[in-house]
Amino acid sequence: MIQVFTDGACRANGKANAEAGYAGYFPDRKEWSFATKMPASEMQTNQRAELKAIHDSVNVIFEKCGSPSETSIHIYTDSMYSKNCLTTWLPGWLRNKWKTAEGNDVKHRDLIEHLATRLTKFKDYTITYVKAHTGKKDEMSVNNDIVDKMAVSVLMPEQEAKVINRTEGIFPDLALSIMGPPVEEKDIIEWCKTHLDLLDPQALKVGLFGAFQKTVSKNGYSADIQKISNTRFVRLTTGLIKEGITIIKEE
Numbered sequence: 001m002i003q004v005f006t007d008g009a010c011r012a013n014g015k016a017n018a019e020a021g022y023a024g025y026f027p028d029r030k031e032w033s034f035a036t037k038m039p040a041s042e043m044q045t046n047q048r049a050e051l052k053a054i055h056d057s058v059n060v061i062f063e064k065c066g067s068p069s070e071t072s073i074h075i076y077t078d079s080m081y082s083k084n085c086l087t088t089w090l091p092g093w094l095r096n097k098w099k100t101a102e103g104n105d106v107k108h109r110d111l112i113e114h115l116a117t118r119l120t121k122f123k124d125y126t127i128t129y130v131k132a133h134t135g136k137k138d139e140m141s142v143n144n145d146i147v148d149k150m151a152v153s154v155l156m157p158e159q160e161a162k163v164i165n166r167t168e169g170i171f172p173d174l175a176l177s178i179m180g181p182p183v184e185e186k187d188i189i190e191w192c193k194t195h196l197d198l199l200d201p202q203a204l205k206v207g208l209f210g211a212f213q214k215t216v217s218k219n220g221y222s223a224d225i226q227k228i229s230n231t232r233f234v235r236l237t238t239g240l241i242k243e244g245i246t247i248i249k250e251e
Contacts, residue, residue: 005076008049009151018044023150024057035150050079078132
């Protein structure tokens with residue numbers, strides 16, 4: 001199964017000076033990923049950019065997968081319009097010879113018709129709608145956010161269009177990346193010990209104090225917490241004396 005996240009962007013959409021860009025992000029094959037501007041000869045609209053992203057991504061897979069007839073693909077898009085073009089509306093357009101229900105010519109027919117033919121060359125394919133800009137940390141949301149930034153970046157000359165790894169600068173010296181190889185828990189713990197300044201302060205405070213309390217208890221003492229003027233203090237007291245323990249008082 002080959003997965004690809006696609007997205008299109010358009011600056012000044014609907015205006016004479018509009019400029020569009022699009023991207024395809026392959027989380028398991030990052031070297032296939034791309035981001036580019038819409039050719040000047042084509043319509044500069046957001047809808048076309050969304051379809052163009054799918055169109056070019058499918059072409060990349062077709063050319064690089066080796067055997068399309070044995071390859072399953074999963075396309076993710078945050079454009080319900082694009083999904084409907086390739087699923088819900090397509091059968092009717094084919095019956096009506098590329099006319100809409102209102103009798104108008106289907107927009108972006110060249111892209112849709114090409115995709116309708118090429119997608120059938122694969123073993124099977126799935127097109128999934130992904131809600132955009134959710135801010136969530138699940139895999140689909142993160143990957144959609146990555147391809148969104150890729151598509152937007154080509155419209156900003158000062159920014160380099162590249163595959164964005166959101167872990168860069170967050171976990172320095174730790175080989176942890178999106179959809180990369182797993183890292184052992186012990187290695188992460190060792191990393192945390194030497195990078196306390198990068199950890200979430202509140203979570204670190206709770207975790208460290210919890211570890212301190214367990215250590216106190218393990219050694220037979222109690223850590224009584226007292227609050228004075230909204231500040232917490234800790235007083236060390238003896239723990240409960242268990243049955244069978246003999247206490248010797250030296251004179």
